[in-house]
Amino acid sequence: MKYKVGDKVQIKSEEWIYNNVGIPWVLAYLLEYAGKYAKITHVSESDDPKYRIDIDYGEFEWFNLLFEENTIAETPTLQDISKTIREQNLGVSVKEEDGKLIIEPLKVEHDLPVDTPVMVKMPNGEWKLAYYAGELKTQSGEILKSTWVRGYKSEQGFGSIGQTHIIPFDKFDPNNINESLKHNIVKP
Incomplete structure (x- = not known):
C-alpha cells in the first residue's frame, strides 16, 4: 500500500x-x-x-x-510561508535560519523593526510615506520615535528626525484617519 x-x-x-x-x-x-x-x-x-x-x-x-509520483504532497515550503507573511503584513517579522522559519511578533506598542514602511504626519498636516529609524534620544534625555530624513532607508546613510505620528504602513487607511491613529506607535 x-x-x-x-x-x-x-x-x-x-x-x-x-x-x-x-x-x-x-x-x-x-x-x-x-x-x-x-x-x-x-x-x-x-x-x-x-x-x-x-x-x-x-x-x-x-x-x-x-497521483503524482514525486512525493506525498508537502505542506507549503518555508519560502512560501515566509513570502505570504511578508506580503500580507501579518504583524510579525520573519527570518529563515538553518532551514527553520523564525516568526516573531512585531512590537507595535513599543517599537517596530528598523526600515519598516510607515506613514508619518508632516507639520502641514499631510501624511507621507517614510521608513522607521527607531528611537532617538534628545539632548534633554527624551526618547522620540523617528523616521529617516527625506524618506530614505538606513543603508542610504541619512540622519533621522523625531515624529509625533508614526503609523505602520499596513495599518494606515487614508479614508479613515481616526481608525489609523489607533495604531500610532508614538505615545501621546
Missing part, C-alpha cells in the same frame, strides 16, 4: 490525464481535479488499493497511477 489515510497527494496534471485516460466520462471527471491536492480518507486493502479522497467527498475511487 503506497498511501495511508491522512496522506496528502497531488492529482496528475491535465496533460497526463489527456494522454493517459481514454474513457470520456472518466476523463471529464478527472480534469476537474487535475493538479490539485487532496487528502486520502479511505484505503481499500488489496494488492492494487483503491483510495477515496476528500476533494470529491469520497465519490470516486482513485488509483496510485492517478
Whole structure:
C-alpha cells in the first residue's frame, strides 16, 4: 500500500490525464481535479488499493497511477510561508535560519523593526510615506520615535528626525484617519 489515510497527494496534471485516460466520462471527471491536492480518507486493502479522497467527498475511487509520483504532497515550503507573511503584513517579522522559519511578533506598542514602511504626519498636516529609524534620544534625555530624513532607508546613510505620528504602513487607511491613529506607535 503506497498511501495511508491522512496522506496528502497531488492529482496528475491535465496533460497526463489527456494522454493517459481514454474513457470520456472518466476523463471529464478527472480534469476537474487535475493538479490539485487532496487528502486520502479511505484505503481499500488489496494488492492494487483503491483510495477515496476528500476533494470529491469520497465519490470516486482513485488509483496510485492517478497521483503524482514525486512525493506525498508537502505542506507549503518555508519560502512560501515566509513570502505570504511578508506580503500580507501579518504583524510579525520573519527570518529563515538553518532551514527553520523564525516568526516573531512585531512590537507595535513599543517599537517596530528598523526600515519598516510607515506613514508619518508632516507639520502641514499631510501624511507621507517614510521608513522607521527607531528611537532617538534628545539632548534633554527624551526618547522620540523617528523616521529617516527625506524618506530614505538606513543603508542610504541619512540622519533621522523625531515624529509625533508614526503609523505602520499596513495599518494606515487614508479614508479613515481616526481608525489609523489607533495604531500610532508614538505615545501621546
